[in-house]
Amino acid sequence: MAVKGAVLGDILGSQYEFDRPLDLDWKNVPLISGLPMGFTDDTVMTLAIKKAIVEGLDLTDTMVRIGRRYPNCGYGGRFYSWINDENHRPYNSWGNGSAMRVAFVGEHYEDYDEMQRMAEATAAVSHNHPEGIKGAVVTATCIWMARHGKTRQEIYDYVLEQYPVNKYEYSIGYSLDEIRPRYVWNESCQGSVPAAMRCFYESSDYESFIRNIYSLQCDSDTFGAIAGGVAEEFYGGFGNVDAEGILKEYLDYDLMEILLA
Template identity: 30%
Template sequence: MLGAIIGDIAGSRFEFNNIHTKDFEFFHPDCQITDDSAMTIALMAAILEGDMQNEMSFKKTVIDCYKRFWTLYPQGGYGLGFSEWLESDNPQPYHSYGNGACMRISPAAVLDEGVRERVAKWATEVSHNHPISLAWVNLFVTAVSMVKDIPADDGKQYLRNMLQYTLSDEHSAEFYVNGIAKVHPGVFDETVQGTVPIAIKAVLEAEDFEDTVRTAISYGGDSDTIAAIAGAIAESVFGIPQSIKRACLRYIPVTMVSTVAKFHRRYPNFS
């Protein structure tokens, strides 16, 4: 989805040079896509190309697409563990609960209920197969889907409620987020459970899509990934202005633009 890509682009220049204000040039010459966008687009390709009814076949397509788009954009700043996974001739899941699980998964939210959850799970399990990753991925794609096409205030209330409940009794100490009080912006936390709540917080505090991305970036920490996850949610809550959609395209490599265009033609309700 474009919301994740836009958040990634706008936040890219602040990942290791945090800015704690919303007053900055949104699309700057120094902006670029990172691994967040490359892998989001890779999942778009997998959804377009893969058999979403067959687990083994779809997982193979996902792996092939992740590796293919990595070769198209190897300079994306991929994490060490995921880089080793991409470089492997036989990549295996490595029990990760890094925020990469959610930064790439938003395209699954366009799918129908049932297919959505299955595809998100399969696309995550190929690498980030820790129960924490799987729980937050399911929560995230469900949220992005559920807040689409309802009033923004209702969407925000849904997100507030979502932050209050225990995702798993078995892992309650690890999964539980006690509302906004346990969200700590400014900490460079690359875990999924340390990133998604902060991204949701940005949506709750914002007035529109652009304000969401600016707010997410102003928190500091892993700015591009927080903004990518917040941008995906904000796309569903607020929509994206056409001017921002058009402007972001010049930052997407030509080798990837056709995939984005095909995906949005296939799923126009999230365009």
């Protein structure tokens, strides 16, 4: 269930979004560090999109209605205004918000073209810059590929085609060893999606995927939300990670109800 993978990635990644120690022993640190941790706007918008699709509701109205219930969950300034203004117009954003919220699209749709069209639609309500659209489409497509038995290499090749090394600073074509020394916290789709997918590509299970995220000074909750659904679908679950326990502890009743619907 890609949505569970995305939400869990958001929660686990939230510990280090702004407070990651420079000398973090990411290979051995407990998955739950004791730092403040919880769901963020990534989870709220992921589940709002799921609710809209499952119940046949208007996408924008549902995102606004659910988003307003959680005013302090970490929205970026422009998206906060988008939720709270009366006119919810797209604002040409290339931010990674379009990619962090699209997991259910990759999980839900069987038809490839329909999946990609819906991924674009979920982005375009706010993040209608070409890179914002691409981030959502690539993320949903990687989840779809993992669900349909595509290999790790096939997923990598697709992402590399979309984010080639000669055009993107953090292309999936760069190893994490190459990225770590030069990665700078980045909230763009182009700076987040390919690097998050590299965290998946170099993993061997869901836990090692999360640890790869911990290895970067990055927008870690959003990396978890972007590629967490891919990791969950590809590995068929969470291995030794107590996903159910973490989700029950950190989600409130309303969000859990949408997650399990």
